[in-house]
Amino acid sequence: MDTSPTALFESYEQDFLQFIEGIKDKLEGNGKNEIGEHRDATLRRVEMDLDEADEMVSQMEIEIQGIPQSLRTTYLSRLKSAKSSLSIYKKSLIDTRTSLARAELFSKSPNPSSSSPDNGGNGYYNSDDPYSDRSRLLSGTNILEDGTKRLQESQRIALETEEQGAGILRDLRGQREQIENSRGTLWRADVAVDRASSKLKTMIRRMYQQRAVTYSIIAVLVLLVIIIVWEKLSG
Template structure:
């Protein structure tokens, strides 16, 4: 390979190396920030570190390819540098994994606490609903008892009114009998009065006749 080609490969290696340093620097910066973040910002920072370390690995793979085009006498130094870079990236990935495991554990604990609080809240709501249902049942039972008592009183009143109606009906029957007997008595009295009147007229007529006969006998 010509010296010009070796120089170009060396410059290309340097370009990739610069890209690696930028990506690795971003990964380190985000790792430092993660400790001060929480919630969604913390998760976004972890994703950024993961992307940066993946980019670092891709660049290192490309560097390994470029080393093959560098003069054999200089390859060992470049390979040592690549191994050092890979070691740094592996450390960053391990640190990221530890942070992600801690985050998963924290979310799991938080979810467990939330579930406990949710279950406690649901239990309290269920107890409250049960108490309201029991109160409604007691109220319904009270209303049913009152309704039954009112119904019993109404039945007693109806029975009493029925007896009163029956007594009134019997009284009417008796009164009707009295009226019939009174009418019969009046009719009988009327007939007797008429008979007595006729008898009176007859007696008067007889008396008049007798008087006339007496008077007539005096003149004869």
């Protein structure tokens, strides 16, 4: 299995595209026609798929740091495109949920043409309170606005979390660069130590050679002195 940064990036990108294709089908394709609990379940699956796709993007951000500079520009463009697609479908999920909440709210609103204790069951709305419909509509609108605000707050928190994650990735990248620089410095120091050690060994070897030559010269001189003295004494 190829474990190079480019191969891993492309593997994560392929997984991301598969998640996006499934999300697109659930939001815009076959899943769009579902209603009720089936639609709610589909949207929950979309949310889980978005989490998985987000994780794939995070892995792509990690792997892109190990890609050579000569190739990184192309992969940065692909990463940017993946982030853009992820943001689009996150917003689409929020919009879809907002639309469903609005539709559910209006489907639960009182029907003026239906029979109720207020209209006597005659099919015509004769409420004693002419402002009751408006009050209920305003109440429903407030509920819808509250739900929209909560969804927007959730989106804001998700974006902040994404930014924090990106910040952590940048910190990790900086630490990785520092470790690589330290490793390079240690390697250069190791090479320098090896060279110094080799020079010291050469100097020691030469010192022993010079010492051996010196001892040899001294031995020869002593021998000559002995020979000269011997000849004088024997003569």
